[in-house]
Amino acid sequence: MKWIIYNLYFPLVLLAGKVLRLPADAAELHLIGLNNRIQKKEQRQREKILILTPSCLQNKDCENNIVEDIAHCQGCGKCRIKDLLQLSAKHKTRLAVATGGRLARQIVQKAKADAVIAVACEKELVSGILDSYPVGVTAVVNSRPFGPCINTDVDIAQVEKALIGLLGKE
Ligand code: SF4
Numbered sequence: 001m002k003w004i005i006y007n008l009y010f011p012l013v014l015l016a017g018k019v020l021r022l023p024a025d026a027a028e029l030h031l032i033g034l035n036n037r038i039q040k041k042e043q044r045q046r047e048k049i050l051i052l053t054p055s056c057l058q059n060k061d062c063e064n065n066i067v068e069d070i071a072h073c074q075g076c077g078k079c080r081i082k083d084l085l086q087l088s089a090k091h092k093t094r095l096a097v098a099t100g101g102r103l104a105r106q107i108v109q110k111a112k113a114d115a116v117i118a119v120a121c122e123k124e125l126v127s128g129i130l131d132s133y134p135v136g137v138t139a140v141v142n143s144r145p146f147g148p149c150i151n152t153d154v155d156i157a158q159v160e161k162a163l164i165g166l167l168g169k170e
Contacts, residue, residue, distance in 0.1 A: 006133045028122035032139045039138040043168035048114035051095045056149045083156045119154045138162045
């Protein structure tokens with residue numbers, strides 16, 4: 001059933017979104033909602049979960065190379081990386097930063113993760129869900145108060161909710 005959803009239903013909905021000229025991101029939001037409901041039913045061990053966030057979440061003026069190693073964050077609090085580090089420490093899960101879809105795929109493969117909680121824009125999330133299949137991706141849409149790809153933001157409570165959903169009663 002999952003194979004049909006990700007390999008047939010997803011492409012069909014994306015195509016319908018284009019052909020019918022649905023409002024921006026409407027098809028992606030529908031697919032993200034469906035995907036997250038599926039992922040919620042799966043429970044994972046915390047050491048197999050990876051939180052993956054885009055580099056645009058980092059404050060644009062910060063010079064610490066958190067893509068190389070997120071531990072380079074100095075925790076100044078000017079962006080959400082500090083909060084995500086605290087969250088991953090609290091729940092003992094891994095956290096990484098990616099500069100794009102290709103690096104994200106490499107990180108997921110290298111981490112041998114069973115489940116990913118990904119933060120990104122709607123389009124990147126749907127691509128990531130499809131690229132990572134059969135690894136499950138729970139998607140959290142970022143907010144873009146300064147436009148796309150710069151000083152983006154995320155609701156940490158939503159990331160924690162996704163994490164708790166995956167951990168279940170572990
Ligand atoms: S919280 Fe970390 S990554 Fe964000 S601006 Fe401060 S030092 Fe840089």
